[in-house]
Amino acid sequence: MNTIKTEVKNRILYITIDRATKLNALNKETLADLSSIVKSLYTDESVGGAIITGDGPKAFVAGADISEFSSFSIEQGQQLAANGHESVFDLIENSPKPVIAAINGFALGGGLELAMACHLRIASDNAKLGLPEVTLGLIPGYGGTQRLTQLVGKAKALEMILTADMITADEAKTLGLVNHVTTQDELIAKCEELLTKMLSRAPLAIGAAISVINDFYHKDKNGFKAEIEAFGKLFGTEDFKEGTQSFLEKRKANFTGK
Template sequence: MMYNNLLVEIKNRILYITINRAAKLNALNKDTLAELSAVIKDFITNAKAGVAIITGDGPKAFVAGADISEFANFTVAEGQQLATDGHTNVFDLIENSPKPIIAAINGFALGGGLELAMACHIRIASENAKLGLPEVTLGLIPGYGGTQRLTQLVGKAKALEMILTADMVRAEDAKSIGLVNEVTPEYALITKCEELAEKMLSRAPLALTSALKAVNAFYSKDKNGYIVEIEEFGKLFGTDDFKEGTQAFIEKRKANFTGR
């Protein structure tokens, strides 16, 4: 499938998704969100890719926010529908992906851009990255999960400070508060993400899926994370990968997982 706002490529079972709107600092407009939804849905079912990396084109921005011009004149109902569609079709879809998705944060990750990064399972930032939720400067609040995911990641006090002041944090500060996993030089950003992706690809795919499901259950109000963990743990005993993994351990060799 051809995309107008994304560059999409699969190499060595890694799906590379680059938001290709550098002239607009990779802002998320309606069409870009629709394309992201389509590519993530394909990734979930595509056996050729086991891990995805999302980044932005150019050195300035991962995603500098949403395309404000598209919703400046929205009504209350239209604003609520905008947020609902974003949650359902993109951000929740990413968070609940059964395969790992890594955000490679190059430059600004603001507003919807930070919300996109927070929906990913792991965040790696370049040294020049700046992260923030500036929505209150527009008379809004984050609408794509930012109030919830930022609080989960950094705690209530820091989340409120960032949201209420609209201040940006630099990459190293983002790491210190748990907003990003690692900080790398700009030139090493994708390489670091690839290292993590390759390590995950060497693990049992069904176990990765179960781990993602169990961890996400902790944040679901209608699920008991302990019960989900027990169920997922038990199910894995019926997989070929469990048999292969345990046999490889006993035989002191590298496991050859097949995702069955």
């Protein structure tokens, strides 16, 4: 892949968007590469979760590559957004394996939308976050209007989107937009700490929790009913038997994801 570097270590898939000279802006090729990588995350049994970051010290992802769509028609614009939702952003959000965004610098436009599609967001203290699309005569098109509202509430989402202002990492943490703020040097280590802890838990239960929590935000789904069904199904797993038995035997559980 020309736009993304990957590495697997200790069951963690490291995904680095490798366009530092363009501040890691998302272009068509990058989105296609991301889609392919996230699909592999679903099926690769050697990997339990992923960390997504951007190359270099300046940016996570500083937006989309505007030159690629500046002459698009209405239909092309709608298709651009629809394809992004289906092939990348929704795919990340619905991954049964946890995905953490390591925000190392600017996370703007499509970059912030990418981070918001991840399950957790950890930011370095130099990070700046925002959705500046209205300065281009657009609105966020990769789920930004919806996910930002879910994370920070209607009033703050409106303020950020309508003013196009950036916020600092500390303000983002106060708003609940990011989970933790660290130094740049400690950013990946903090993500590894959190993800390693998740990987020590029962994989099927982790996936079920992600799915049921996501159901809360779907108007056509009953999250309480989904929780009951998922809770019951987990009683039929080997991980449930191992988890309860290890608890009773006062030993560490050895989960297999079965």
